[in-house]
Amino acid sequence: MTGAGGSVRVDHAVVSGTFSLDGETFDVDNNIWVVGDDAECVVIDAPHSVDAILDVVGDRTVKAILLTHAHDDHCRVAPELRERVNGGSGAPILLHPDERPLWELTHTDRLWDVDLADGFEITVGGVTLKALHTPGHAPGAVCFAAPELGCVFTGDTLFQGGPGATGRSFSDRPTLEASIRAKLFALPEETVVHTGHGDDTTIGAEKAALGA
Incomplete structure (x- = not known):
């Protein structure tokens, strides 16, 4: 797709840090x-890391910071990022209530x-990116579908190899699987899945893995 600012693209980097919940902390790599x-x-x-995110953004105007959910490894630097983008004029953080x-x-x-x-x-x-409410990994988890780009950004709802983790506070496995089947598996099978951690996959590959 080509707009006034040239071709739309998906840029990507990986940054390392920690995830903490229920009194435990783990080392994680996030996309x-x-x-x-x-x-x-x-x-x-x-x-x-705000600096790592700004390296990917470059000198572009940031319209919004879209959060797939509010586990600390996904939202920890969101307020600082909000203040530092756009020459300090800021950008809104969007999150499911x-x-x-x-x-x-x-x-x-x-x-x-x-x-x-x-x-x-x-x-x-x-x-256009469209928010799909996909509770289960977290109650307000959201995926962002970009049909014109042939992809969906799933956070921790769906990974290469299956659904995201449950078993911790605010998560529920049956709810997660129902969300995936209703919202994500309705997308075309060739849709590329850009995940919160790890490698890409496709909707078709994960439908086969879940027996859908």
Whole structure:
């Protein structure tokens, strides 16, 4: 897709840090996803390092910071990122309101800016990303589908090899599998899945893995 700022693309980097929940802490590598053209972009999740995210953004205008969910390894640096993009003029953080209990585990004194809901759309560089509410890994988990780019950004809802983790606070395996079947498996099988951790996969490959 080509807009006023040139061709829309998906830029990617990996950054390392920790994930903490239920009194345990783990080392994790998170994917940074930035979608846009040469003029503007959106950032999907804000893991570990603002500088690493800004390296991917470059000199582009950031329209929004889209959070797939509020586990600390996905939202920890979101408030700082909000303040530092666009020459310090900032950009809104978007998060599903059902994530507030998790958000407040990391950020006790400040909130996000815009509530996400199922079907919410945002356009960047002429390409539309649509929010799909996919609870299960977290109550307000959201995936962002970009049909024009043939991809979906799934956070920790769906990985190469199957659904995201459950068994911790605010998660539920049957709810997660139902979300995946209803929302993600409705996408074309060739849709590329850009995950919160690890390698890409496709909807078709994961449908086969789940026996869908």
